[in-house]
Amino acid sequence: MTCDEFEAMGLDAGREASLSKAQCDAAAAHAASCPRCGALQGSWEAARLELRSLAQVTATKDAPARVEMRLRQQFRTQYHTPRAHRMAIVGAWSLAAAAVLVGAVSWVRWQSSKNDAARKTNTPVANQGSSQQNNFADSGILVADNELSDFTFLPGVLPADADDGAILRVRIQRGALGAFGLPVNEDRAGEWIQVDLLVGDDGLPQAVRLQE
Amino acid sequence: MLLRRAGKGDEEAFTLLYRRHQGPLYRFALRMSGNAWAAEEIVQDVFMTLMRDPKKYDAARGTLGAFLYGVTRNRTLKHLERLPREVSLEEKSENGTSTGIVLKDAFTPALHAEKRERMEHVWAAVLDLPAEFREAVVLCELEERSYEEAAQMIGCPIGTIRSRLHRGRALLMARLEMLRDTPRRAGAAR
Numbered sequence: 001m002t003c004d005e006f007e008a009m010g011l012d013a014g015r016e017a018s019l020s021k022a023q024c025d026a027a028a029a030h031a032a033s034c035p036r037c038g039a040l041q042g043s044w045e046a047a048r049l050e051l052r053s054l055a056q057v058t059a060t061k062d063a064p065a066r067v068e069m070r071l072r073q074q075f076r077t078q079y080h081t082p083r084a085h086r087m088a089i090v091g092a093w094s095l096a097a098a099a100v101l102v103g104a105v106s107w108v109r110w111q112s113s114k115n116d117a118a119r120k121t122n123t124p125v126a127n128q129g130s131s132q133q134n135n136f137a138d139s140g141i142l143v144a145d146n147e148l149s150d151f152t153f154l155p156g157v158l159p160a161d162a163d164d165g166a167i168l169r170v171r172i173q174r175g176a177l178g179a180f181g182l183p184v185n186e187d188r189a190g191e192w193i194q195v196d197l198l199v200g201d202d203g204l205p206q207a208v209r210l211q212e
Numbered sequence: 213m214l215l216r217r218a219g220k221g222d223e224e225a226f227t228l229l230y231r232r233h234q235g236p237l238y239r240f241a242l243r244m245s246g247n248a249w250a251a252e253e254i255v256q257d258v259f260m261t262l263m264r265d266p267k268k269y270d271a272a273r274g275t276l277g278a279f280l281y282g283v284t285r286n287r288t289l290k291h292l293e294r295l296p297r298e299v300s301l302e303e304k305s306e307n308g309t310s311t312g313i314v315l316k317d318a319f320t321p322a323l324h325a326e327k328r329e330r331m332e333h334v335w336a337a338v339l340d341l342p343a344e345f346r347e348a349v350v351l352c353e354l355e356e357r358s359y360e361e362a363a364q365m366i367g368c369p370i371g372t373i374r375s376r377l378h379r380g381r382a383l384l385m386a387r388l389e390m391l392r393d394t395p396r397r398a399g400a401a402r
Contacts, residue, residue, distance in 0.1 A: 008374075011381060043385050048353065050334040050388070055354040057331060063238040063255045068230060071259050072223060078263060079221035 001030040006037045011044050151198050151207035155181040165198045165206055180208055215276060219266040230259055233277060236355075237284045243350045244288045246339040254287045281365055285347070292343045337387035345380030352377055 001010070001023075010027035012019055019027075031041045153159060175189035198207035214232075217225035234255055241251035258280055261268065269279045338346060338354075351362040352373070359377075363370045 008378065011378075040385075043389070044381060047334075047381070047385050047388050050330060051338075051349075051353045053327075054331055054334045054338070055356070058239055058243055058354070061235075061239050061242055063234045063252055067234070067252055067256050067259075068227065070256060071230060071263070072227060074260065075218075075223050075226050075263055079223070 001026040003030075003034060003037055006030045006034070007040070010037065010041065151196070151209045152182065153207045154205060157206040165200045168197045168199055169211075170195060170197055177208070180205065182208065215262075215266055215269065218263070226263065229262075229276075233280050234259070236277075237280055240281070240350065240355070241284055241288050243338070243354050244343075244346060245291060246335060250291055254284060254291060257287055258283045278365065282367075285366070289343055333388060333391040337384050337391060340387055341380055341383055345376050345383060348373055348376035349380040349384060 006027055009019060009023065010031065013024040013027040031038045171192055171194050173189065174191045174193050175184055177195075178184045178189075194211040196209040196211065197205045198209075200206045214225045214229045218229055237258060238251050238255045241254040242248060245251055245254070261283055262280070269276055273279070338349060341349060347366065348362065351357045351365065352359065357365070359370050359373045363373045366373070
């Protein structure tokens, strides 16, 4: 082995597995025979020992605990804050949607009840048998007393014709009774009164009953 | 697996990942920079990068350890470029305690001082090496990695490692000789 070869690989003898036993032996023989390379090897061995000591001193060094703390804090900030923020946004939107829904339903119900109340006051009421009651109830007509004896039949109508009729409660001016052929007090003709009309199958009134 | 869990916000998985890898990365940064604060910052920066963008790691290209080592190496080299002459053998924290290298196995104050001085010389000699030679010395001599392993970590052929180590050793020995001679000469002058 020459001095150049020793410089290139001799210092690795004993540590590098890529060197064969023959190469290691040749390096050792050269170091023993060449004072310069022997001194080089000695110098390197001393340096290596010191490097080993340095390695031992730093071998157990770990990053300080504060690094882990900082990283965990950052981790929480990165992952948990957006999640909480997202949940808060979703919650707020859900609440808003629920409020709008409740408001809409309440408004619809209020409108519906308002219409019903208006119908109760303005719309006549019918009542005739249970099957017809349902039909009238669907159309918002209230059922009235079905006792026909209180009705005054309009001129030209026979009581037998009124058997299948429906009773409607309406609010009319007293003067309108004249149209049915009934006597009207002219002084009170403009007065609003509530009457029950017995309406036949053809939709024409057949009898009228004045409310108390 | 841990990385995937960490990517979904599992803090415990991230902590486990950190604890598993921080030691070697910190030691490498410390040995390369000679500065405990810098090593701390580098390790923190590496894990911040992993936390912010875990998809940067591609399992098909190697292990997570190798990836983290690569990031640490880049950060360390950048740090050395920024502060090329920053050599800190031992730093004092705010409360006066040492944050750098501390020798704990000294028997007597005299031995402690001598050993400490010698260690400071070695440390200074290592830190005085150019970064590429220093890296080869740190990996092959301090961390006792094989040439093949070091070549894989750095991403260069084994021959390059050999030649860097060869040059690094020569510079290191010359520097150590010089440092050894300096106190002798100072003592003779007295």
